[in-house]
Amino acid sequence: VHTLRQPCPGFVNNAPAAIAVCSDLKRSEEESGVRGVEVVSRLDAGASAAFMAIAAPALGIGVCKVTSWSEEVVQAILGLPEHVRPEVLMAVGVPVSNPSKPLKGFQPAVHADRFDQPWTAST
Secondary structure, eight states, X not given: OHHHHTTOTXXXXXXXXXXXXXXXXXXXXXXXXXXXXXXXXXXXXXXXXXXXXXXXXGGTOEEEEEOOOOHHHHHHHTTOOTTEEEEEEEEEEOOOOOOOOOOOSOOOOOBSSSTTSBOOTTO
């Protein structure tokens, strides 16, 4: 984990562990062609990370997606072969027990049929 902190300025400094969600590009291409490499593998990795983030609190752990990192450097640090691409990097640890702040007037952006038509319950 210490080695990951240098090329990942967004890494949570006190996180004791990390999870790298990776895609096997050879397998992705075999299964779904170019779309598998460029789209499907990234969607699958994102979904995997989202499910981990949802499940983590039930296990008493916290996760935080790291958004600032170099794909090539992380690939080298983890010793990944060329056909395995790191997609999502997550810091893992025990969450600090700070009470969450209540949401202030959050309104989700949901549209009906077109972007410029806001969705309402009567839509």
